[in-house]
């Protein structure tokens with residue numbers, strides 16, 4: 001039986017009726033139509049479904065939607081503002097950090113999660129932060145360059 005869920009998604013309060021077995025990923029995509037978050041493996045291996053849950057990157061296919069009750073969720077749709085792209089999105093575009101783009105929302109959310117707590121990451125820390133995000137196209141070099149560039153830009 002569906003149950004009520006209250007949460008904040010991309011700074012907007014949402015109330016939604018969801019089956020108790022729904023994953024956060026399925027709720028975002030199927031109920032809220034936020035399809036920027038991708039469904040790859042649906043079993044925690046690829047990172048394509050990464051979103052921020054209370055500021056922490058999580059693989060949303062492994063999180064029950066009801067675990068997000070009263071929580072704050074940020075998806076890739078919540079990053080850009082009227083002023084433009086988020087610095088991480090901008091850097092991915094400038095540094096060629098994407099090719100087919102399927103992994104890109106997840107990679108960007110992992111990077112944003114890192115930079116929100118560490119403005120000055122080493123390359124090793126960047127690689128560790130995106131260690132759960134699989135990309136079949138880029139070879140990661142340009143992804144890492146993009147995240148390092150975004151970090152440099154974000155530093156006070």
Ligand code: FES
Pocket residue numbers: 038039040041042043044045046047048049050059060061062
């Ligand atoms: S879809 Fe969640 S980790 Fe692959």
Ligand code: FES
Pocket residue numbers: 097098099100101102103104134135136137138
């Ligand atoms: S850009 Fe294609 S999987 Fe990463």
